[in-house]
Amino acid sequence: MDDTTKIDKFTAINELARRRGFFWNSYEIYGGAGGFVAYGPLGTRLKQNIENKLRDIFVKQVGILEMESPIITPGKVFEASGHVTNFKEPMVECVKCNKRFRADHLLEEYAKISSVDAEKMSLDEIQQALEKHGIKCPDCQGDFNPPQQFLTMFITTIGPYSGATGYGRPEAAQGIFVEFNRLYAMAREKLPFGVIQIGHALRNEISPRQGLIRLREFTICDLEFFFDPEEPCCRLLKEVENEILPILLCESRLKCCEDTLNITVREALDRKIVKSEWQAFFMAMAKKLLVEIGVPPEKQRFIEKLTWEKAHYSSQSFDQEVLLDRHGWTEVSGHAYRTDYDLGSHMKASGADMRVFKEYAKPVETEQLAVKPVMAKLGPVFKKEAGKVGELLAKADPQVVKAAFEKDGFYMADTYKVLPEHVDISSQKTVERGKRFIPHVVEPSFGSDRLFYVALEYAYGVKDDRVVMSFPRSIAPTQIGVYPLMNKDGLEEKALELQKVLTQEGFTVELDETGSIGRRYARADEAGIPLGITIDYDTLSEGTVTIRDRDSWQQVRSQIKNLPELLHKYFQRKINFENLGSLVES
């Protein structure tokens, strides 16, 4: 990676992206709209490859179930989940300098009202509190306008009636939670299991900036992993326990210290820095994912979220951050321990039972003394009062009743004198086969567009004044370029033939026959094509081709008939470039 690039990478990449069709701002012909982007041919493939990498890791390797649910969501869902309350921010604006502040933050800071209390306050209450404590604009001491709510969810109407409020989902997670019962059935009613959803989400950001980093419409990858809080052990932990997690802890952050603690997954758990084994597992997997899309471990870290930074549902949160050239440390994934908050909320609001049944290893048999009123005896004695006496006896503590009989020969139920023959005191067996509980959830959540941008930035390099996009071979939007050295003598036909063969083998292949060979290599480098295969006169006479490596610009010579097998191995990372043929001396 070239760290001495002169212009900043954000600018260079945005320019390259527009020129080569990775992505650009949407609606340009109408002047553009902030926070919306379009992906071009190269970008779409790269983004798909990154998302498929995520699928490969989580769906194929870990066995997470994938699902897809609607973006438009009935109001009730986000009322239950707490988003309608929490995605609203009370804001005040200074009449003098027009600066805007979070009203709840002002109350916390200047009136020492806790964030929990501040969140519960209505707009009127906030205004009264601001006046009562004489809070003015911290910048210019000006007065504030009345507080207003800013809702960061997109709101719409479902169907023709204005009563049916719908929201554009700000996360894909709720789409999973609301379908929990069916998904649990798909998982054959066994914990733990996870569900992932990759899809669009909408957040009406106040001012989206920074290109792909903050969008109003973006692709989110939410993975909800459900487990039994009494069995929090992660069966896959062994695979990652020695993986190093670079963590920036709350306590360091509060001291304004940026030093990360580099500890293994095992240590982080032992020292209770990460509370949940599964959360630690997913953090380790997230680190691996980023390495696979081209971000070296030393450019990654996890930052523990401070209490007031955490989402309303989260008990412990870490953000995975990647160091970017212009924006510094930037969040690419969030890891939240959502406990049973979401399922609990939906259960309460919808009335659906979202608990799971857990069978005990052995049924629990409990034997207890029970007082059973013998109504046949009670009736004649207490007449109309018999029912009431029966009730009193049923509620009484059997031990106390028994002791009273032994000591006094009778038991006083309220004012009624009960004799031993009026009741049956015997031990009763109850068998409990299991219990019902709400699973806990850990959630890794990735921003697909950010992963995409990060992949571009880390692939970006300059060699001999040429831009080379060194994507890892597993995510490169185009895998192979095929070039006839010249457009005559049958070289073109041979190239076309090879392209067809390789395409049928399942590779993404591009044929480029215009311009000098050097120009075509340069084009390919910019598009990040890892391998270039050139058809020359020796191809016609000896059946060999040259294969060029994007990053080293080295070439090897290989038999054309061996290509499919060699290339499959290369893209499966079983062999490296040097193994593709014999090195051509330059």
Added chain:
RNA sequence: GCGGUCUUAGUCCAGCUUGGUUAGGACAUCAGGUUCCCAACCUGACGACCCGGGUUCAAAUCCCGGAGACCGCACCA
């Protein structure tokens, strides 16, 4: 939302101060020629003044409004 800087072909930039014929260059793209293993060369083609309004005989240029971009502040569950 505020303040600063900015917006001209696919991309990057010049022109604007001082209004005036056909808005200039580089790269990219396409066609033809030539060359043939790292952006060679020649000929040609394609292609732009962010939007709206105003001033003026005349606006890329001056004025007003809007949209968008970047930086800083604020916001980002």
